[in-house]
Amino acid sequence: MATPMHDTTPILSGVPMSEPTSAPRPTALRAIHEKAGAALVDFAGWLMPLRYDSETAEHKAVREAAGLFDLSHMGEIRLTGPDAARALDHALVGHLSQVKPGKARYTMITNADGGVMDDLIVYRLDEEEYLVVANAANADVVAEALLERAAGFDVKVTDESAEYSLIAVQGPRAVEILAPLTDADLDSIRYYAGYEHTVAGVPALLARTGYTGEDGFEIFVRPADRAVEVWEALAAAGADKGLVPAGLSARDTLRLEAGMPLYGQELTSDLTPFDAGLGRVVKFDKEGDFVGRAALEEAARTARPRRLIGLVARGRRPLRRGQDVLRDGAVVGSITSGAPSPTLGRPIAMAYVDGELDTTTGAFTVDVRGRGEDVDVVELPFYQRQA
Amino acid sequence: MSVPTELGYTAEHEWVSIEDGVATVGITAFAAESLGDIVYVEAPATGTAVSAGQTCGEVESTKSVSDVYSPVDGEVVEVNADLEGEPESINSDPYGAWLFKVRLSGEPAALLSAEEYTKLTEGED
Numbered sequence: 001m002a003t004p005m006h007d008t009t010p011i012l013s014g015v016p017m018s019e020p021t022s023a024p025r026p027t028a029l030r031a032i033h034e035k036a037g038a039a040l041v042d043f044a045g046w047l048m049p050l051r052y053d054s055e056t057a058e059h060k061a062v063r064e065a066a067g068l069f070d071l072s073h074m075g076e077i078r079l080t081g082p083d084a085a086r087a088l089d090h091a092l093v094g095h096l097s098q099v100k101p102g103k104a105r106y107t108m109i110t111n112a113d114g115g116v117m118d119d120l121i122v123y124r125l126d127e128e129e130y131l132v133v134a135n136a137a138n139a140d141v142v143a144e145a146l147l148e149r150a151a152g153f154d155v156k157v158t159d160e161s162a163e164y165s166l167i168a169v170q171g172p173r174a175v176e177i178l179a180p181l182t183d184a185d186l187d188s189i190r191y192y193a194g195y196e197h198t199v200a201g202v203p204a205l206l207a208r209t210g211y212t213g214e215d216g217f218e219i220f221v222r223p224a225d226r227a228v229e230v231w232e233a234l235a236a237a238g239a240d241k242g243l244v245p246a247g248l249s250a251r252d253t254l255r256l257e258a259g260m261p262l263y264g265q266e267l268t269s270d271l272t273p274f275d276a277g278l279g280r281v282v283k284f285d286k287e288g289d290f291v292g293r294a295a296l297e298e299a300a301r302t303a304r305p306r307r308l309i310g311l312v313a314r315g316r317r318p319l320r321r322g323q324d325v326l327r328d329g330a331v332v333g334s335i336t337s338g339a340p341s342p343t344l345g346r347p348i349a350m351a352y353v354d355g356e357l358d359t360t361t362g363a364f365t366v367d368v369r370g371r372g373e374d375v376d377v378v379e380l381p382f383y384q385r386q387a
Numbered sequence: 388m389s390v391p392t393e394l395g396y397t398a399e400h401e402w403v404s405i406e407d408g409v410a411t412v413g414i415t416a417f418a419a420e421s422l423g424d425i426v427y428v429e430a431p432a433t434g435t436a437v438s439a440g441q442t443c444g445e446v447e448s449t450k451s452v453s454d455v456y457s458p459v460d461g462e463v464v465e466v467n468a469d470l471e472g473e474p475e476s477i478n479s480d481p482y483g484a485w486l487f488k489v490r491l492s493g494e495p496a497a498l499l500s501a502e503e504y505t506k507l508t509e510g511e512d
Contacts, residue, residue: 039423054478055449056424249423249450316471317427318447340426340449347426 024048027072028165028224029231036245043248044136046073051247058250059342062212063383065242066171068234069251072227075139076164076220077132077146081155084128090290091149092120093273095283099124104192104209108273108281109142114295115269116276118142119261121209123194131205131220133166135263149291165227169234169243170216170254172385177238178217182206186217194218200233202226211251213258213383253339256348259310259381265321265336266308266350272296274303277355305355310378311335311366312348317373319349319366326372327362335366343383350380389416390505391482395498397458398507402482403498410459410489414446416481417508422448425477430455430466430487437463437489439496444486446477459496461489 024042033040038049049070051058061067079087085097094107104123108116118138123131134142143159150157169178175186184197184206194207205220221227235243252262261267266276273279274296282296313319319338324331338349349366353359365372390396395403400418404411419425427447437443437457444455465488469476476484499507 039421050450051423054424056475253449316474317429318452320452 027070028227029070029072029167032228032231033070033245038245038247041248044073046136048073049245049247051249052245055247055249055253056342058244058246059253061242061244062171062214062246062250062254063343064172065244066169066173066177066216066238067212067246067250068231068238068243069168069170069246070227070231071166071168071218072164072224073136074166075132075134075136075142075159075161076166077134077139077143078158078160079130079132079146079150079155080128080158081153082128083150083153083155084130085124086288087146087150087153087155087157088122088130088132089286090153090288091146092122093282093290093292093296094122095286096122096124096130097286101126102193102195104194104207106192106281108267108278109145110272110292110296111269112292112295114272114274114292114299116263116267116271116273117145117269119263119267123205123207125194125196125205138263160222163222163224165221165224165230167219167221167227167230167234168210168212168216169219169238170210170212170214170246171243172215173238173241173243174214174216177234177241177243181233181237189217191215200230202230204230211258211260212254213260213381214254214385252337253342256337256339256350257341257343257381257383259308259350261308262337266352271306272299272303274299275306277305277307279303279305306333306352307355307357308336308350308380309333309353309359310348310380310382311338311351311364311375312341312344312346312378312382313366314346314374314376316340316347317368318347319368319373319375323349324367325351325353325375326365326367327357327359329365331367332357341382348382349375389482390501390508392501394482394501395458395495396501396504396507397456397498399456399458400508401456401458403458403495404485405491405495408491409464410461410491410495411485412458412487412489413485414455414477414481415504415508418453419478419481422446422451422453424449425474428470428474428477428486430470431457431463433463433466435463437461446486455486457489458498459489459491460493461491464488464490 333353
């Protein structure tokens with residue numbers, strides 16, 4: 001077989017496959033990952049755990065018990081000042097001044113043409129303080145854009161990505177594992193809410209957010225090196241509750257099953273939020289101009305929204321990004337993300353098709369290196385946890 | 388990582404066992420570990436003529452697709468049908484979970500010894 005180091009498909013999706021220009025940056029948890037036997041890879045310039053042992057077992061542990069993730073590669077940008085809310089309303093497509101302190105919002109930043117530069121989670125920490133969380137590959141670009149767009153507002157923009165570690169504990173047993181380690185009343189923290197608390201005695205922003213389709217928490221720790229204490233305390237507390245460390249490979253299959261978009265695949269700068277079928281994140285009913293408004297108003301009127309559909313293969317051959325989707329032999333779309341689904345036990349994929357396409361009739365196939373694989377079109381997400 | 392001394396190896400991370408003119412081919416523990424969980428195997432059909440160095444199948448893991456090369460010249464006489472339903476056995480038992488068997492048509496190509504293969508993988512690690 002070919003050298004397994006050089007695969008014919010990208011080993012990790014969502015990041016431009018360029019040669020690294022310098023050695024990837026380790027996170028504060030590197031020694032812990034190495035001791036646990038993790039396969040470490042360069043992901044967006046960071047040395048990150050791809051998996052520890054079996055990525056399938058890690059995925060299943062998150063669905064059935066809990067998983068512990070190092071997400072310290074994510075970017076954190078703080079906005080502080082009397083105009084913080086107004087500056088974000090101007091810089092992003094969302095209505096961030098409407099978010100109450102302690103709450104979070106999923107939003108996007110676009111360029112002047114309306115193309116998506118990144119998708120973001122923005123936490124309002126206080127009346128005059130926000131934390132913007134960006135994807136690792138886009139963190140520098142987002143920080144620069146926010147700095148530029150904040151000019152003229154009374155707000156200070158600081159890229160704090162290097163100061164923060166981010167740990168996520170995700171899964172049905174996350175609450176019971178975390179509760180004894182924190183001063184927070186976890187029942188009072190709703191989904192998409194976050195507050196300053198302590199975890200294992202370490203001050204942290206504790207948020208009920210995630211990217212797995214499970215209940216769980218993201219723990220922003222500063223200074224970054226104190227993440228070691230938080231990680232070790234969580235690992236110990238979860239040892240008899242099925243908690244396992246989980247890598248980026250499991251994270252990708254978990255978010256795919258949950259039907260969550262990934263920047264670089266479902267979202268790119270070639271698409272407006274409307275093209276991507278996510279126009280609902282664009283809030284026109286806010287005061288003042290915002291970057292991309294004119295282009296996005298046009299896009300809202302004229303874009304032929306694509307529709308993201310789910311595909312489940314009848315066979316076992318994995319579906320992959322970039323493969324054509326056909327209906328009755330004619331190409332109707334393209335796969336943006338594909339992988340074997342540990343939960344369904346079959347290959348799954350998300351694909352863009354024209355919004356008008358009738359997917360209820362016809363025989364759907366995917367062209368896997370010249371051979372048509374039979375697939376069924378399903379509603380997204382592939383997996384939804386029981387409330 | 389164990390590299391059984393009784394087997395031959397290729398630089399493409401395959402192991403080969405030759406008995407009575409038939410070569411049994413699988414992928415090494417190093418390869419299985421590097422690829423992650425194996426989820427799909429496409430072996431050549433029985434009766435296919437193969438030549439050394441030629442692509443004759445695929446192994447897919449969660450995150451990768453890799454070609455399988457024939458290490459020898461000959462004809463495929465048997466494929467491991469168990470891998471269709473249980474490709475993960477390559478991870479759990481790489482030297483037991485063989486992919487296919489080839490009846491040699493000539494002299495077997497030069498294979499690496501366990502020691503030579505180990506040296507090769509240490510260079511890649």
